[in-house]
Amino acid sequence: MNLSNDKGSMSTASSSVVSDQFPAGLRVLVVDDDPTCLRILEKMLRTCLYEVTKCNRAEYALNLLRKNRNGYDIVISDVHMPDMDGFKLLEHVGLEMDLPVIMMSADDSKHVVMKGVTHGACDYLIKPVRIEALKNIWQHVVRKRRNELKDIEQSGSVEEGGDRQPKPSEEPDYSSSANEGSWRKRRKDEEEEAEERDDTSTLKKPRVVWSVELHQQFVAAVNQLGIDKAVPKKILELMNVPGLTRENVASHLQKYRLYLRRLSGVSQHQGNSFMSPQEPPYGPLSSINGIDLQTLAATGQLPAQSLATLQAAGLGRSSAKSGVPMPLVDQRNIFSFDNPKLRFGEGQPQHMSSGKQMNLLHGIPTTMEAKQLVNLHHSAQSLGGMNMQVSVHGAQSGQSNSLMMQMAQPQSRGQIINETAGGQVPRLPTSMGQPVLSNGIAGGVLTRNGVGENGRGTGYNTVSQTSSMLNFPLNHTPELPGNSFPLGTTPGISTLTPKGPFQEDVNSDIKGSVEFMSSYDIFNDLQQHKPHSWELQNVGLTFDASQHSNSMPSGVDVTPSVLINQGYSSSQRSGQNSNAPPISKAMFSVGEATEHGNSQNIGQHLNNLLVDNSMRVKTERVPDTSCPPTLFSQHYSQGDLMSALLKQQDGIDPAENDFEFDGYSLDNIPV
Amino acid sequence: MDRNHLLRQVAYMKNSLFDQGYLDREQFTQLEELQDDANPNFVEEIVTLYYNDSARLIQNMEQTLVNRPIDFVRLEEILHQFKGSSSSIGAKKVNDACTQLKEYCSAENTEGCSRTLQLVKQEHAVLRTRLETYFQMVREAG
Numbered sequence: 001m002n003l004s005n006d007k008g009s010m011s012t013a014s015s016s017v018v019s020d021q022f023p024a025g026l027r028v029l030v031v032d033d034d035p036t037c038l039r040i041l042e043k044m045l046r047t048c049l050y051e052v053t054k055c056n057r058a059e060y061a062l063n064l065l066r067k068n069r070n071g072y073d074i075v076i077s078d079v080h081m082p083d084m085d086g087f088k089l090l091e092h093v094g095l096e097m098d099l100p101v102i103m104m105s106a107d108d109s110k111h112v113v114m115k116g117v118t119h120g121a122c123d124y125l126i127k128p129v130r131i132e133a134l135k136n137i138w139q140h141v142v143r144k145r146r147n148e149l150k151d152i153e154q155s156g157s158v159e160e161g162g163d164r165q166p167k168p169s170e171e172p173d174y175s176s177s178a179n180e181g182s183w184r185k186r187r188k189d190e191e192e193e194a195e196e197r198d199d200t201s202t203l204k205k206p207r208v209v210w211s212v213e214l215h216q217q218f219v220a221a222v223n224q225l226g227i228d229k230a231v232p233k234k235i236l237e238l239m240n241v242p243g244l245t246r247e248n249v250a251s252h253l254q255k256y257r258l259y260l261r262r263l264s265g266v267s268q269h270q271g272n273s274f275m276s277p278q279e280p281p282y283g284p285l286s287s288i289n290g291i292d293l294q295t296l297a298a299t300g301q302l303p304a305q306s307l308a309t310l311q312a313a314g315l316g317r318s319s320a321k322s323g324v325p326m327p328l329v330d331q332r333n334i335f336s337f338d339n340p341k342l343r344f345g346e347g348q349p350q351h352m353s354s355g356k357q358m359n360l361l362h363g364i365p366t367t368m369e370a371k372q373l374v375n376l377h378h379s380a381q382s383l384g385g386m387n388m389q390v391s392v393h394g395a396q397s398g399q400s401n402s403l404m405m406q407m408a409q410p411q412s413r414g415q416i417i418n419e420t421a422g423g424q425v426p427r428l429p430t431s432m433g434q435p436v437l438s439n440g441i442a443g444g445v446l447t448r449n450g451v452g453e454n455g456r457g458t459g460y461n462t463v464s465q466t467s468s469m470l471n472f473p474l475n476h477t478p479e480l481p482g483n484s485f486p487l488g489t490t491p492g493i494s495t496l497t498p499k500g501p502f503q504e505d506v507n508s509d510i511k512g513s514v515e516f517m518s519s520y521d522i523f524n525d526l527q528q529h530k531p532h533s534w535e536l537q538n539v540g541l542t543f544d545a546s547q548h549s550n551s552m553p554s555g556v557d558v559t560p561s562v563l564i565n566q567g568y569s570s571s572q573r574s575g576q577n578s579n580a581p582p583i584s585k586a587m588f589s590v591g592e593a594t595e596h597g598n599s600q601n602i603g604q605h606l607n608n609l610l611v612d613n614s615m616r617v618k619t620e621r622v623p624d625t626s627c628p629p630t631l632f633s634q635h636y637s638q639g640d641l642m643s644a645l646l647k648q649q650d651g652i653d654p655a656e657n658d659f660e661f662d663g664y665s666l667d668n669i670p671v
Numbered sequence: 672m673d674r675n676h677l678l679r680q681v682a683y684m685k686n687s688l689f690d691q692g693y694l695d696r697e698q699f700t701q702l703e704e705l706q707d708d709a710n711p712n713f714v715e716e717i718v719t720l721y722y723n724d725s726a727r728l729i730q731n732m733e734q735t736l737v738n739r740p741i742d743f744v745r746l747e748e749i750l751h752q753f754k755g756s757s758s759s760i761g762a763k764k765v766n767d768a769c770t771q772l773k774e775y776c777s778a779e780n781t782e783g784c785s786r787t788l789q790l791v792k793q794e795h796a797v798l799r800t801r802l803e804t805y806f807q808m809v810r811e812a813g
Binding site for chain 2: 033034035036037039040043044047078080105106107127128129130131
C-alpha cells in the first residue's frame with residue numbers, strides 16, 4: 001500500500017512497504033547512549049536486513065527525524081538516557097513524526113513498562129535484546145500503516161466502511177507472527193480493493209500534501225462555514241481544489257479537530273475515539289475547547305478551579321486571567337517528566353492555576369496539543385490584537401534561539417513558552433516542537449537551543465525555562481494511554497515538506513524580538529482558525545529547526561521554539577496571519593500578563609504550527625493535562641474569544657460526546 | 672593439526688567461561704552469531720567497547736560513594752546503565768554483583784554499597800583478563 005508515494009515517506013528504494021523485500025530495508029533509527037548496546041543493536045538490525053541509523057543522543061535523533069521526516073520507518077530507543085528521557089523522545093516522535101517507537105531497557109519493572117504503554121510505545125523490549133525480538137519489529141510499522149489506512153477510510157468514506165471491516169481483523173495475524181507471506185498477500189489484497197474503488201481513492205490516490213496554502217484554504221473554509229457546520233463536503237466545495245477528495249478533507253478535518261481539542265486541553269483518551277468515521281457533527285471546534293476543559297475537569301486532571309477559570313474565560317469573563325498568573329518558574333516542576341501526575345498540577349496547587357493553564361496550553365504532549373491548539377486558535381481569533389505581529393518579527397533573526405530568548409524574558413514567561421512550545425511543539429509537524437520539548441531538562445532550553453550560541457543571550461534563561469515547560473507536555477501524558485494514536489492522520493496531513501521559501505521567511509521573521517510571551521501568542525494563533533499558513537509555518541519551522549538544530553550543539557531544544565516562531569513569522573509576513581490577535585497574546589500573557597506584540601505573532605504562528613502539528617501528529621494523545629486554562633481565559637476575555645468559547649461550550653456536549661470522551665461526564669465540570 | 676588444536680582450545684576456554692558462570696552462554700553465543708565476514712572480530716570489538724565504557728561507569732560509581740552526601744539515586748542510575756551494558760555482553764558474574772549492589776543502593780546502605788561495588792570491580796577485572804586471554808587464543812587460531 002503506498003500511503004505516501006508522493007511524499008516519499010515510504011518511497012525510498014529500500015523502504016517501500018509493499019516491496020517484496022519487506023521487511024528488508026526497513027529504516028530503523030536506534031537511539032541508545034550505551035555504546036556497547038548500540039553497536040550490538042546495530043549489528044543485529046543489519047543482520048535482519050534493516051537499514052540502520054544509530055545515534056547515542058536523543059536530541060540528535062530528533063534532529064535526524066525532523067530533518068528527514070520520511071526517512072525512517074521505526075524508532076527504537078532506550079528509556080534511560082542522560083540527555084533526554086526516552087519517554088520524552090517517544091512522545092516527540094509520536095507527535096511530530098507519527099512513527100512507531102519501541103522502547104527498551106534493562107529495567108523490566110512493571111511501572112516502567114506501563115509508562116511505555118501510556119506514552120504510546122508500540123513495544124517494549126527488555127535488555128539484553130535478542131535478535132529474535134528485533135526480527136519482528138516490522139510488524140509495528142505495518143500495523144501502524146494499516147491503522148492509518150483504516151482511519152482514512154473511515155473518515156473519508158462511510159460507504160467503504162463495510163468493505164474495510166474485514167481488514168482490521170487481519171491485524172491480529174500480523175502482530176502475532178511474522179508471517180511475511182500472508183502479510184504481503186493481504187496487503188496486496190488491500191491494495192487491490194482500494195484500487196477497485198473509484199470513489200474511495202484514498203488508498204490509491206497519492207498522499208495529499210497539506211501544504212500551507214492548502215491548509216489555509218481549509219481553515220478558511222472551516223471558519224467560513226463555522227465550526228459547527230464544517231462538514232467535509234462543504235469544506236471541499238468551498239476550497240474548490242481540484243483533485244482533493246472529500247476523504248482527504250474529512251481526514252484532515254478530523255485531525256484538525258483533534259488538534260483543536262488538544263489546544264483546549266481536554267483530555268482525550270485513545271485516539272480511537274477520535275476516529276469517528278464520516279463527518280460526524282463533531283460540533284464546533286470551539287466546543288472542543290469547552291469539552292476538553294470539561295473532560296479535563298471530569299477526569300480530575302483539570303482542577304475545578306482551572307476549569308472554572310477557563311470556562312469563565314469562555315464566557316467572556318476575564319476572571320481567567322487571574323488564574324493564569326502562574327509562577328512560571330514553578331511550572332517547571334509541573335512539567336517535569338518525573339511527575340506524571342503533574343499535568344494538572346497535582347501536588348502543586350498553586351502552580352496549577354497558572355501552571356495548569358499553561359499546561360493546558362501546552363497540552364499533554366500527546367493529546368493535549370490538539371486541544372491546546374484549538375484553544376489557542378480560538379483565543380487568538382477573539383483576541384485579535386495580540387501583538388503577535390510584534391513578537392514574530394522579533395524573531396526575525398532567524399534564530400530560533402532569539403525567539404525563545406525574547407520570549408523567555410521573564411522567567412515565568414519562559415516557562416510558559418516552554419510549555420506552550422513544548423506542548424505545541426510536538427504538534428508541529430516540523431520538528432520545531434521537538435527541540436524545545438526535548439529539553440525536558442529544565443532550564444536547558446536555552447542551552448539546548450543553542451540560542452545562547454546564536455548570541456541571543458537575553459532570552460537564554462527564559463528559554464531554559466521554557467524548556468522545562470516544554471518538557472511538560474511530554475511529562476503530562478503519563479497516564480494517557482497510547483500516546484501514539486494510530487489515527488490514520490497521515491494521509492490527510494501529509495508531511496509538511498520544508499519549503500525553501502518558508503525558511504527564508506522564518507528566518508527573517510524570527511528575529512530575536514520574540515518574547516516569551518509570544519510563545520503563547522503562538523498558541524493563540526494556533527487556536528485561531530485562521531487560514532494561516534500552517535503548513536507554511538510548520539514547514540518553515542522544520543527547516544529552521546533542522547537548520548538550527550544542526551548549528552546548535554544541543555540546540556535541539558531551542559530550535560523548536562525558534563522554528564515555531566519562524567514559522568509564525570513567516571506566516572505573518574505573508575500577511576496571512578490576519579488574526580494574530582489577541583489570542584496569542586492571551587496565551588502568553590496568561591502567565592505573564594504582559595502583552596507583547598511579538599508574542600502575538602509568535603502565538604499566531606505557533607497556533608498555525610501547532611494546529612498543523614496536532615493534525616499531523618497524533619493528536620490523540622491524551623489531551624488532558626496541558627490545557628492552558630489561562631490561555632483560554634485570556635483569550636476569551638477578549639471578545640471574540642469569548643464568543644468562540646461560548647460557542648464551544650455550547651457545542652461541546654453534543655459533539656464531544658459523540659466521539660471522544662467516552663465516559664466523560666461533562667456534567668461534572670463546574671462551570 | 673595445530674589450528675584444530677587451537678580451535679579446540681578456544682572452544683574449551685569458552686565453555687569454561689560459560690560453565691564457571693563468567694559469561695552467559697546464550698547472550699555470548701548470540702554475539703558470536705552476529706560475527707560475519709564483514710565483521711570478523713565483532714565480538715572482540717564489542718567487548719573492547721564495553722570495557723572502555725564500563726571503566727568510566729565504575730569510576731563514576733566510585734565517585735558517588737566518595738561524595739557527601741551520597742547520592743544514591745545517581746549511583747543507581749549509573750548502575751542501571753552499567754548493568755545494561757554488562758548484560759548485553761553476557762557478563763554474568765558482573766551482573767550478579769550489580770544486582771547485589773543495587774539492593775544496597777536501594778537500601779542506601781553505604782557500607783554495603785562500597786563492599787559490593789568492590790565486588791563488581793573485581794568481577795569486572797577478572798572477566799576482562801579471561802576474555803583477553805580468550806580473544807588472544809581466538810586470534811591465534813585464526
